[in-house]
Amino acid sequence: xxxxxxxxxxxxxxxxxxxxxxxxxxxxxxxxxxxxxxxxxxxxxxxxxxxxxxxxxxxxxxxxxxxxxxxxxxxxxxxxxxxxxxxxxxxxxxxxxxxxxxxxxxxxxxxxxxxxxxxxxxxxxxxxxxxxxxxxxxxxxxxxxxxxxxxxxxxxxxxxxxxxxxxxxxxxxxxxxxxxxxxxxxxxxxxxxxxxxxxxxxxxxxxxxxxxxxxxxxxxxxxxxxxxxxxxxxxxxxxxxxxxxxxxxxxxxxxxxxxxxxxxxxxxxxxxxxxxxxxxxxxxxxxxxxxxxxxxxxxxxxxxxxxxxxxxxxxxxxxxxxxxxxxxxxxxxxxxxxxxxxxxxxxxxxxxxxxxxxxxxxxxxxxxxxxxxxxxxxxxxxxxxxxxxxxxxxxxxxxxxxxxxxxxxxxxxxxxxxxxxxxxxxxxxxxxxxxxxxxxxxxxxxxxxxxxxxxxxxxxxxxxxxxxxxxxxxxxxxxxxxxxxxxxxx
Amino acid sequence: xxxxxxxxxxxxxxxxxxxxxxxxxxxxxxxxxxxxxxxxxxxxxxxxxxxxxxxxxxxxxxxxxxxxxxxxxxxxxxxxxxxxxxxxxxxxxxxxxxxxxxxxxxxxxxxxxxxxxxxxxxxxxxxxxxxxxxxxxxxxxxxxxxxxxxxxxxxxxxxxxxxxxxxxxxxxxxxxxxxxxxxxxxxxxxxxxxxxxxxxxxxxxxxxxxxxxxxxxxxxxxxxxxxxxxxxxxxxxxxxxxxxxxxxxxxxxxxxxxxxxxxxxxxxxxxxxxxxxxxxxxxxxxxxxxxxxxxxxxxxxxxxxxxxxxxxxxxxxxxxxxxxxxxxxxxxxxxxxxxxxxxxxxxxxxxxxxxxxxxxxxxxxxxxxxxxxxxxxxxxxxxxxxxxxxxxxxxxxxxxxxxxxxxxxxxxxxxxxxxxxxxxxxxxxxxxxxxxxxxx
Numbered sequence: 044x045x046x047x048x049x050x051x052x053x054x055x056x057x058x059x060x061x062x063x064x065x066x067x068x069x070x071x072x073x074x075x076x077x078x079x080x081x082x083x084x085x086x087x088x089x090x091x092x093x094x095x096x097x098x099x100x101x102x103x104x105x106x107x108x109x110x111x112x113x114x115x116x117x118x119x120x121x122x123x124x125x126x127x128x129x130x131x132x133x134x135x136x137x138x139x140x141x142x143x144x145x146x147x148x149x150x151x152x153x154x155x156x157x158x159x160x161x162x163x164x165x166x167x168x169x170x171x172x173x174x175x176x177x178x179x180x181x182x183x184x185x186x187x188x189x190x191x192x193x194x195x196x197x198x199x200x201x202x203x204x205x206x207x208x209x210x211x212x213x214x215x216x217x218x219x220x221x222x223x224x225x226x227x228x229x230x231x232x233x234x235x236x237x238x239x240x241x242x243x244x245x246x247x248x249x250x251x252x253x254x255x256x257x258x259x260x261x262x263x264x265x266x267x268x269x270x271x272x273x274x275x276x277x278x279x280x281x282x283x284x285x286x287x288x289x290x291x292x293x294x295x296x297x298x299x300x301x302x303x304x305x306x307x308x309x310x311x312x313x314x315x316x317x318x319x320x321x322x323x324x325x326x327x328x329x330x331x332x333x334x335x336x337x338x339x340x341x342x343x344x345x346x347x348x349x350x351x352x353x354x355x356x357x358x359x360x361x362x363x364x365x366x367x368x369x370x371x372x373x374x375x376x377x378x379x380x381x382x383x384x385x386x387x388x389x390x391x392x393x394x395x396x397x398x399x400x401x402x403x404x405x406x407x408x409x410x411x412x413x414x415x416x417x418x419x420x421x422x423x424x425x426x427x428x429x430x431x432x433x434x435x436x437x438x439x440x441x442x443x444x445x446x447x448x449x450x451x452x453x454x455x456x457x458x459x460x461x462x463x464x465x466x467x468x469x470x471x472x473x474x475x476x477x478x479x480x481x482x483x484x485x486x487x488x489x490x491x492x493x494x495x496x497x498x499x500x501x502x503x504x505x506x507x508x509x510x511x512x513x514x515x516x517x518x519x520x521x522x523x524x525x526x527x528x529x530x531x532x533x
Numbered sequence: 534x535x536x537x538x539x540x541x542x543x544x545x546x547x548x549x550x551x552x553x554x555x556x557x558x559x560x561x562x563x564x565x566x567x568x569x570x571x572x573x574x575x576x577x578x579x580x581x582x583x584x585x586x587x588x589x590x591x592x593x594x595x596x597x598x599x600x601x602x603x604x605x606x607x608x609x610x611x612x613x614x615x616x617x618x619x620x621x622x623x624x625x626x627x628x629x630x631x632x633x634x635x636x637x638x639x640x641x642x643x644x645x646x647x648x649x650x651x652x653x654x655x656x657x658x659x660x661x662x663x664x665x666x667x668x669x670x671x672x673x674x675x676x677x678x679x680x681x682x683x684x685x686x687x688x689x690x691x692x693x694x695x696x697x698x699x700x701x702x703x704x705x706x707x708x709x710x711x712x713x714x715x716x717x718x719x720x721x722x723x724x725x726x727x728x729x730x731x732x733x734x735x736x737x738x739x740x741x742x743x744x745x746x747x748x749x750x751x752x753x754x755x756x757x758x759x760x761x762x763x764x765x766x767x768x769x770x771x772x773x774x775x776x777x778x779x780x781x782x783x784x785x786x787x788x789x790x791x792x793x794x795x796x797x798x799x800x801x802x803x804x805x806x807x808x809x810x811x812x813x814x815x816x817x818x819x820x821x822x823x824x825x826x827x828x829x830x831x832x833x834x835x836x837x838x839x840x841x842x843x844x845x846x847x848x849x850x851x852x853x854x855x856x857x858x859x860x861x862x863x864x865x866x867x868x869x870x871x872x873x874x875x876x877x878x879x880x881x882x883x884x885x886x887x888x889x890x891x892x893x894x895x896x897x898x899x900x901x902x903x904x905x906x907x908x909x910x911x912x913x914x915x916x917x918x919x920x921x922x923x924x925x926x927x928x929x930x931x932x933x934x935x936x937x938x939x940x941x942x943x944x945x946x947x948x949x950x951x952x953x954x955x956x957x958x959x960x961x962x963x964x965x966x967x968x969x970x971x972x973x
Contacts, residue, residue: 116588432891447905450872460896460913465887468916471898 074269075132081105084238087132091207091241094214104227104237111231117394118423118455119363121336124301130269131239180205180244180260182273192256199255201285202247206274209245216247220278224307224344224371232303232365233340236272240305243273248283248314258287262302264324264335270301277307279314281347288319299327299362304339312347312374317355320368324360331390331419334362341368342398345377345406353380354397362391367425369398372406372437379408387420387452396426396457401437401467408438414445416452423455430467437467546581548602553691556605560692561660566670573674574691580684587684592863592895593834595685598777598803603751605694606721609636613718614643621714621744624960629710629740632656636716637694637723644697653705654737659696659726673698673728675757677783679838679869680809685779689755692724699739703732703761710738710767710957715745715754717776722751729756731764733787738767738954745774745801752778762787762814768794769957770806771964777803786846788814795822795952797961798833799968805834805863811842812874818847822948824961825854825862825885826968834863841874844904850881853948855941856892867899870907877907885915886944888937938969 075086084105088098113124180203196203202213209217227237244260264271279285302324308316318341327334337360343352354368370379381397393416399408408428416422422445430437445454460469486496542550553574560570582599583590609617614635630652633643639658646656659673666673674690676683701707713727731737745752760766764787772778778801786792798804810819825833839848854862868879885894898911918940926936942965949961 445900445902447902450905452905453901453903455902456898456900456911458896458898458913460915461893462885462887462895462915463891463893465890465892465917467887469896469914471896471911471913 073134074130077130078127079105079129079131079239083131087239087241090132090134091210093207093210096218097210100222100227101238104234105239107228108231108234108238111228111234113231117365117425118421118457119365119392119394121299121363121392124299124336126235129301131272132241133269134241180258182242182244182260182262182271195255200249200252201254202245203258204245206240206243206245206276209247209276213245213247216278217245217276220276220307220309221274222307224309224342225305225340230340232338233305236274236303236305236340239270240272240274243275243304244277244287245275246277246285246287248279248285250280251282252280253283254285258285260287260289262289264300264302270303272302273304275304275306277316277318278309279311279316279350281311282313283311284315286317286319288321290321290323299334299336301336302338302361304341306339306341306368308343308352310343310345310347310350310352310374310377313349314347315351315353316343317353318343318368319355321357322360322364325362326360326389326391327362329389329418331362334391335360337361337364337366339364339366341366342371343369343379344371345374345379345403347374347377348403349376350374351378351380353382355382356384356395358383358385358393358395361393364391364393364395366395367397369400370408371400371402372408372434373402374406375403376405377403378406381408381410381412383412384415385413385422385424386415386417387422388416388418389420390418391420393421394423394425396424398427399429399439401428401430401434401439404433404435406434406437408440410439410441410443412441412443414443414454416445416447416454417449419451421453421455423457425457427459427461428469428471429459429461430464430469432463434464435466437464437469439467439469439471441469441471542581543596545596545599545602546578549582549688550578552602552605556692559605561695562663562670563666565668566663566666566674569670569674570691570693573687577684577687577691580687583684589683589836589865591897592861592865593803593805593832595779595805598832599751603720603722605692606636606717606719606723606750608638609718611640611642614640614716617716617718617744618643618714621716621742624710624712624740624742624957625963627710627956627960629712630707632697632699632711632713634696634713634715634725634727635718636721637696637725639695639697649707649711652707653702654707654711655700655702657698657700659693659698659728662698674726675783677785677809677811677840679811679840680781680783680807683781683807685753685805685807686755686781689724689726689753689781692722692753693726693755694724696726696728698728698730700730701732701735701737701764704734705732706736707738710740712740712742715741715743715752717745717750717752720750722753724753726755726757728759730759731761731766733761734763735761736765738957739769740957741768741770743770743772743774743778743780745776745778750774750776752776752780754778754780756780756782758782758784760784760786760790760792763789765791766793767952767954767957768792769797769952769961770795771797771799771961772804772806773797773800775800775802779805780807782806782808782810784808784810784819786810786812786814786817786819788816790814790817792817792819792821793952794820795824795949795961796835797824797826797964798835799824799826799964801831801833803832805836807834807836807838809838809840810848811840812846812848813842815843815845818849820849820851820951822850822951823852823864824945824948824965825852825856825864826945826965827855827860827862828857829860830858831860832863833861834865836863837866839866839868839879841868841870841877841879843871844873844875844877846874847878848880850879850883851948851951852883853945854883854885854894855888855945856885856894857888859889859891861892862894864895864913865897865899866911867901868909868911870900870902870904870909872903874904875906877904877909879907879909881911883911883913884944886941887915887917888941941969942966
């Protein structure tokens with residue numbers, strides 16, 4: 044059945060034409076020479092004052108990258124990227140390590156204010172609900188500008204800083220974990236990232252600590268012709284808990300810009316990591332001109348027993364999105380979750396999904412994906428669920444729904460399910476009629492129609508996760524979540 | 534992710550090339566056909582045998598499986614074909630007409646050609662048709678766009694040894710099922726192709742049996758169905774035996790037509806059944822079912838592409854797999870809904886039952902949708918026999934082995950019984966029973 048008017052209106056209201064964050068900040072910046080070669084990598088590494096082994100690591104990745112070919116299997120099409128026409132490093136001038144917020148360029152602060160990102164701790168403290176405090180790491184083009192609430196986090200033992208700072212202050216931790224989930228030569232863009240990554244966040248939560256507040260990184264691409272390559276590394280020690288979220292925006296420009304990030308999560312015994320993304324890169328104009336190419340590798344490793352990693356993503360921006368946040372369920376009883384809402388409009392192309400690799404015993408995973416395509420966009424869910432031979436009692440439940448609005452868009456589903464263990468139970472469904480019969484019965488018995496019941500159950504379920512997002516991000520997300528399941532197809 | 538460009542050919546690929554060169558004299562066809570064969574072979578040669586880097590063959594690596602390519606099988610005599618036929622038992626004593634294809638060639642004397650003529654069905658030799666074929670081989674070797682890139686079909690076009698053209702006249706209702714039996718009396722590769730045409734308002738039941746009882750036989754078969762407006766086709770296929778078998782079903786469905794089809798992959802060392810179904814006329818519906826039964830180190834692959842080109846069509850797909858020992862099962866299904874194919878209703882389900890620790894199943898149910906007013910859904914499950922059900926039966930005094938058998942039978946029967954035709958259902962269920970009792 045076709046989508047209802049209310050849904051259509053809501054999707055329109057987040058149309059590409061109405062991109063609110065398309066402004067440019069006039070700020071002087073420091074750039075690496077255009078193009079990519081070993082000298083540029085040395086330049087980046089030197090700028091960051093990195094140890095020798097890190098430079099070697101980058102150079103090795105670069106040499107590997109030269110031998111690799113761009114992947115073509117995703118259902119996206121775009122003109123060849125000229126990797127030598129990009130700037131691989133761009134930083135606002137005078138920023139190497141401002142001691143306090145007062146030293147930060149006011150132009151920059153104004154930018155973040157405009158974006159609604161709180162960088163001043165006191166402002167947040169004066170907020171109505173002090174419980175909703177969020178520690179923010181703001182990344183502007185290639186560098187981290189400021190990280191808030193550092194002191195308070197330090198008291199709890201949590202390390203939250205930019206990755207370049209971590210390289211200086213906690214090199215042993217970075218060296219131990221960097222590249223242990225996404226190996227250097229994992230794929231074309233991950234390898235490129237390994238060679239040139241400029242900044243990103245580093246989080247370390249020690250044993251038994253529950254991180255006292257939400258951690259968040261806000262990525263902003265400002266400069267023209269630059270690529271943003273951030274690297275995020277999150278480690279939760281035994282019994283630790285952390286919730287992290289990222290947001291992204293970019294100015295409106297005519298040419299395409301490249302964003303190739305790598306995110307690695309490591310959860311030890313009994314640890315839990317929640318990673319949420321609200322991705323709102325500039326999607327290009329209504330004719331498909333400009334926009335960000337978002338080619339991201341995100342992977343979490345449930346290394347310990349009873350560990351849990353949960354990915355939540357709300358994807359509304361980018362001209363092209365190519366990302367598959369995955370979970371490697373290595374520890375026994377570990378659990379992976381993936382909740383995704385991907386909205387495409389205009390000429391956007393999304394090829395996104397997840398991988399759940401069951402290796403340990405009694406592992407479970409759940410995938411809920413909703414894709415909404417409108418305009419002339421293409422929206423693909425591509426996911427893999429696999430159970431290794433030793434993954435006794437692995438469980439997976441997958442549900443992906445997609446909704447098409449208009450005649451010129453496409454919605455595609457490409458799930459892969461590979462079971463090598465007879466005790467593994469995989470269920471994949473894409474119909475709205477088979478969500479837990481008990482719940483349906485309960486709702487319908489109380490007078491709700493079938494459709495209302497379905498919407499209530501699914502929305503209630505997803506909302507549970509979305510409500511954990513801090514206010515700044517929740518608004519956009521809520522808007523999308525409230526889109527009903529009406530008219531959805533497999 | 535690092536794609537190496539492959540310059541070296543495997544020995545099977547080199548052998549195929551010399552096979553094609555050597556066989557030119559022997560292969561039937563007019564100049565137009567020879568041209569098509571050459572084009573197909575060079576297209577195949579460019580791609581090579583499909584392997585796991587080829588998305589459509591991700592789980593069925595033909596290149597790794599086919600270490601060497603067998604010589605083309607020589608024609609068998611009538612007597613040889615007859616004794617090969619005696620070993621075939623797919624449909625027991627179901628009353629039916631038979632068309633016999635042994636070693637890749639139509640055996641006219643063993644086939645009920647005259648009786649079929651009386652019913653309004655003409656059966657002719659594919660090779661005779663190819664010898665007279667004009668431009669583009671009169672469409673005899675046509676391949677739909679969704680199958681155009683398939684290397685195994687290219688290979689079939691290049692090397693096809695023979696087959697039949699079966700044509701059911703307009704408005705004809707055939708009173709008995711027509712069985713096309715493919716047998717092998719000597720070892721060697723068999724490239725066969727049958728074209729089955731149903732005229733407007735025609736009704737027919739076709740049974741295809743691939744019984745390869747020679748261990749080294751390789752089979753590559755194409756069955757090309759052209760279904761006219763308002764026609765009704767019931768189709769049951771059984772692929773069994775010891776060989777490496779790739780069979781492709783091409784189906785073009787006209788308007789207001791109805792198709793019900795089931796395919797069995799059982800007991801074959803390496804079997805891939807790939808179906809390419811195109812809806813070309815509105816208000817048609819197709820129900821497609823598939824059964825996989827494998828054990829030991831067998832491999833079975835059901836691949837399906839359904840192309841909804843026009844609005845208002847309905848497709849139902851239901852695939853069931855039972856996998857034992859070290860065997861592997863594969864299901865790949867894709868429903869395509871083209872732009873403006875509104876009101877399409879497509880539902881795809883795949884379920885697998887793993888009976889042993891080392892059995893494996895790979896499922897890939899895909900949807901590709903370009904129209905907004907459609908209903909499409911797919912589901913996939915895989916797991917082992919439900920302990921509760923087993924307990925229930927055992928509590929009633931049924932021994933474990935038998936209880937398991939009952940549950941497997943019930944699981945598969947869900948798909949088989951959809952065929953409705955009693956004779957076919959009971960014959961197919963007999964095959965399942967036979968397979969299960971071997972398991973003891």
